[in-house]
Amino acid sequence: MxxxxxxxxxxxxxxxxxxTRRAGGVAIRKTSELLKSTLALDDLTVSSICDKFKQKLFHESFEPSAGRSIDEVRAGHWEESIQEAVGSRSTPSLAAQCYYLWKSSRLEVLxxxxxxxxxxxxxxxxxxxxxxxxxxxxxxxxxxxxxxxxxxxxxxxxxxxxxxxxxxxxxxxxxxxxxxxxxxxxxxxxxxxxxxxxxxxxxxxxxxxxxxxxxxxxxxxxxxxxxxxxxxxxxxxxxxxxxxxxx
Missing domain, CATH: 3.40.50.1000 (HAD superfamily/HAD-like)
Structure with a gap:
């Protein structure tokens, strides 16, 4: 100096x-409720799905030139996380629902x-x-x-x-x-x-x-x-x- x-x-x-960290926590809780009600999952499985999503988000590498929007990439994170935890019960439409609920909930709290x-x-x-x-x-x-x-x-x-x-x-x-x-x-x-x-x-x-x-x-x-x-x-x-x- x-x-x-x-x-x-x-x-x-x-x-x-x-x-942002607190808002993310609120968004995850709301998305957890959607997963539980839609797929009738137990708390441990829902927690596993959300943890997988957070890990994918943390390690995310986004390239605009790859032809996918950030929304598509992050909906994909949810789809992969659900599939990894429960297999074939995952659908792209549910993954998209999870993503947009998580996204809107987080922005509302910020x-x-x-x-x-x-x-x-x-x-x-x-x-x-x-x-x-x-x-x-x-x-x-x-x-x-x-x-x-x-x-x-x-x-x-x-x-x-x-x-x-x-x-x-x-x-x-x-x-x-x-x-x-x-x-x-x-x-x-x-x-x-x-x-x-x-x-x-x-x-x-x-x-x-x-x-x-x-x-x-x-x-x-x-x-x-x-x-x-x-x-x-x-x-x-x-x-x-x-x-x-x-x-």
């Missing part, structure tokens, strides 16, 4: 500004809390703000639209729309150029040590802020954030401290 004043804040989206809206509005009056989120274009744009966060940012950058995503330096450089700032003018805020914090560190930002809602320690071997917060709502304290260091 060299004492330069902060001019911009880069925010991650999922599990930083919005509770929101920017009034407190975070107030925080972003307050920060926007003092800093340039940019939303930098990894992920497939349609999926992330749907989240942005669902929570109505466009008004709070000077720019929104979706990783899936660019050749490289976080933690690649190239996408951070793109953000700096869009805001017309230098790396050392910026603070990176996010919940992922591997993408947000490592990416910000490699790009040379003024400071990295890790949002660790569970209060966990930084694992051995991981990049160390400059600050660790329980919630993004504590960010003004960090920015005030950074401002003091430049005085």
């Amino acid at each position: 060299d004492g330069k004043a902060v001019k911009a804040v880069l925010f991650d989206l999922d599990n930083t500004l919005i509770e 929101s920017l809390s009034p407190e975070i809206r107030s925080l972003l509005k307050q920060l926007r009056s003092r800093y340039k703000l940019l939303l930098l989120t990894n992920g497939e274009t349609q999926t992330q744009r749907e989240k942005v639209e669902a929570v109505g966060c466009e008004e709070f940012f000077d720019a929104i950058v979706i990783g899936g729309e660019h050749p490289e995503q976080k933690p690649s330096v190239s996408i951070f450089t793109l953000c700096f150029n869009m805001l017309e700032v230098e790396a050392q003018d910026c603070v990176m805020v996010g919940d992922s040590l591997d993408t947000d914090i490592e990416g910000g560190f490699n790009a040379g930002v003024r400071a990295t802020v890790w949002i660790s809602s569970g209060g966990g320690a930084v694992p051995d071997g991981s990049v160390k954030p400059d600050y660790t917060l329980h919630t993004v709502l504590e960010l003004p304290d960090v920015l005030a401290q950074l401002k003091t260091e430049t005085s």
Whole structure:
């Protein structure tokens, strides 16, 4: 840190500004109920299907050029998960029902809390703000639209729309150029040590802020954030401290 004043804040989206993990849990519970009522399955089998879907989602590799939409790919995850657990009782129509219920339920739950809206509005009056989120274009744009966060940012950058995503330096450089700032003018805020914090560190930002809602320690071997917060709502304290260091 060299004492330069902060001019911009880069925010991650999922599990930083919005509770995607909690919304996903709600969506899985609703989809579980559909599976139980449709196929008359026991709780253990339904749980197995949902766990398989979550694993496929976690390891998902989506290529737009492959000719399938993200909706088709994820409906396919459900179809495969059901077939792996119960065999021939799975149908594409049921898989599609599961997917669209899971998707709509998750989007319905996602929101920017009034407190975070107030925080972003307050920060926007003092800093340039940019939303930098990894992920497939349609999926992330749907989240942005669902929570109505466009008004709070000077720019929104979706990783899936660019050749490289976080933690690649190239996408951070793109953000700096869009805001017309230098790396050392910026603070990176996010919940992922591997993408947000490592990416910000490699790009040379003024400071990295890790949002660790569970209060966990930084694992051995991981990049160390400059600050660790329980919630993004504590960010003004960090920015005030950074401002003091430049005085």
